[in-house]
Amino acid sequence: MSTISAATRLAVRPSEGWARNLSILVLIGAAVALIGIFAAPDRAWPNVLLSTYYLISLGLAGGLFVALQYVSNAGWSVSFRRIPEAMTEVLPVTGLLLVVLFLGIHTLYEWSHEAVVANDPILHSKSGWLNEPFFIARSVFYLAVWMVMITAIVKRSQRQDASGDLELTRTNRKISAGFLVVFALTFTLASMDWIMSLEPHWFSTIFGIYNFAGLFLNGLATMTLVIILLKRMGPFRNVINDSHLHDLGKLIFAFSTFWMYIWFSQYVLIWYANIPEEVTYYARREEGGWGVLTIVNILFNWVIPFIALLPIWTKRHEGVLLRVCIFLMIGHWIDLFWMIMPPFMAKDPIVGLWELGPILAALAAFFLIVFKSLAKGNLLPVGDPMLGESLNLHT
Amino acid sequence: MSRRLLVSSFAHENDLLAATQAAREHGYTILDAYTPFAVHGLDKAMGMRSTRLAWATLILGISGAVAKLWFQIWTSATSWPVNVGGKPLKSVPAFVPVTFEVMVLFAGVGTVLLFLAMRKLWPGKKPAFIYDGATNDRFILVLIQDNASFVVEEVRSLFERFHLVDLEERIERV
CATH class of the missing domain: 3.30.70.260 (ACT domain)
Structure with a gap:
């Protein structure tokens, strides 16, 4: 018990300067994005979309991880459950960003132009689904459902700190099971709406799970990164041992390979069938600079993490794991860039001010929100019946 | 003794x-x-x-993948060229799924058999009291x-x- 009480008193206190620097980064990034929207809308809007989607992915991944742990009755992860819970706190901010995004709908989505749709039989036949009011309503609906369900789980988890009531765990397990089903359906549709409909003639039925693979891989990497940072800063020094790191490393390793598996599944079917309306997607991404980015994407999301995390010792090694996590966070940005940008950058991928500004703001906002949230309450879920099991994890 | x-x-x-x-x-x-x-x-x-078994798994997996990739290229491109939908004969993407499966098969089954052999746990072995x-x-x-x-x-x-x-x-x- 001494470990538990000693650790809970250690709240995370991001120093004043630290929080201020992050806030400045958010402001700079947001200012760049805002100027970009007026100066170079064709480049700024897709990047605002990318950054919003990146943030939503992180928030959702946090909720998804917590729900998975509840559903599988997992004990090992209880000691750091506050990290994925804090990650879900970015979701309200993404609601704001989503509203901003609706202003750029005509720059982003070809199907939002009535004149184009009228002269395009394919888009015309899809207009029952792809039209502005329904698109906006759906987007709001997805985020609302996710937020309601995730908040229900997180609030119960926090309430358990004081009461230690076992019934809260049981209820959370039920909500989590429901959330997993709802998530699978809504996220598939959301990824199709927000990302796939950027190229509205193209379609892929595996697109939802491909996006889920990226979302969860990046979520695990970011969560592990925050955990290792907290271990280095102090609060988690006696909470996270190398068995926790080993398990996290195994999950990252597995989902990196899963991402590759799904990436290739999507590619090989389209390559095999060789139907013009499908192959245009890859034809565009195999030429010139985009072809290079395709390789880089695979290197960052699978080849490097796979080789780096193959031995046992690297999965238990803080430094190696931290570097792999950074690679994967950049990798997820590359993956989204690769999915979103080609319609807006005909020849080669360009990375400049308009590309870096929005993602800088998103990442800085993420860390600011997560650490502010962690500093608010207990860092350990002290009322959870499985906390002891997690603190004594040994594999 | x-x-x-x-x-x-x-x-x-x-x-x-x-x-x-x-x-x-x-x-x-x-x-x-x-x-x-x-x-x-x-x-x-x-x-x-x-354990050194992990190294054996790695080597088994790589040899399974290489052997199967070679076998597919040999059967469908060298020994008896098969034209599938006008694609080049040595179309590696088409060979990847089977290569992957055989890699897993070699690594998985091979590791189990090697483990049993190293621990001398073959069938019919009497349990030690x-x-x-x-x-x-x-x-x-x-x-x-x-x-x-x-x-x-x-x-x-x-x-x-x-x-x-x-x-x-x-x-x-x-």
Whole structure:
């Protein structure tokens, strides 16, 4: 018990300067994005979309991880459950960003132009689904459902700190099971709406799970990164041992390979069938600079993490794991860039001010929100019946 | 040839872990430990070096992948060229799924067979009798009495700190 009480008193206190620097980064990034929207809308809007989607992915991944742990009755992860819970706190901010995004709908989505749709039989036949009011309503609906369900789980988890009531765990397990089903359906549709409909003639039925693979891989990497940072800063020094790191490393390793598996599944079917309306997607991404980015994407999301995390010792090694996590966070940005940008950058991928500004703001906002949230309450879920099991994890 | 063994049994896995650690620190030679379920950390307490089986798995997997890739190119591009939808004969993406499956098959089955062979666990092998409770509720540590300075009573007093349940000497004919 001494470990538990000693650790809970250690709240995370991001120093004043630290929080201020992050806030400045958010402001700079947001200012760049805002100027970009007026100066170079064709480049700024897709990047605002990318950054919003990146943030939503992180928030959702946090909720998804917590729900998975509840559903599988997992004990090992209880000691750091506050990290994925804090990650879900970015979701309200993404609601704001989503509203901003609706202003750029005509720059982003070809199907939002009535004149184009009228002269395009394919888009015309899809207009029952792809039209502005329904698109906006759906987007709001997805985020609302996710937020309601995730908040229900997180609030119960926090309430358990004081009461230690076992019934809260049981209820959370039920909500989590429901959330997993709802998530699978809504996220598939959301990824199709927000990302796939950027190229509205193209379609892929595996697109939802491909996006889920990226979302969860990046979520695990970011969560592990925050955990290792907290271990280095102090609060988690006696909470996270190398068995926790080993398990996290195994999950990252597995989902990196899963991402590759799904990436290739999507590619090989389209390559095999060789139907013009499908192959245009890859034809565009195999030429010139985009072809290079395709390789880089695979290197960052699978080849490097796979080789780096193959031995046992690297999965238990803080430094190696931290570097792999950074690679994967950049990798997820590359993956989204690769999915979103080609319609807006005909020849080669360009990375400049308009590309870096929005993602800088998103990442800085993420860390600011997560650490502010962690500093608010207990860092350990002290009322959870499985906390002891997690603190004594040994594999 | 025969050797003298000292079989000690404990009622809890934490006692076994601590006793194993202590036995190693006192320089006793550990033959093996037997437990009803996998006890995490026992390998470290016993001072075992990590397994080389992972390397075998890696080599098996790579050879499976290479062999299958070569086989597919040989069958459908070299020996009997098959034109599928006008694609080049040596179309690697088409070969990837099968290559992947055979890699997993070689690595998986090969590792299991190699493990059984290394531990001499082939079919028809008679189970070695160690201790009655070893598959039920007892945690067994076996030491080898390999030098003259081995005093059973010293071991007993050492292990009693860890709630020793039973201690007995055995002579094993090798």
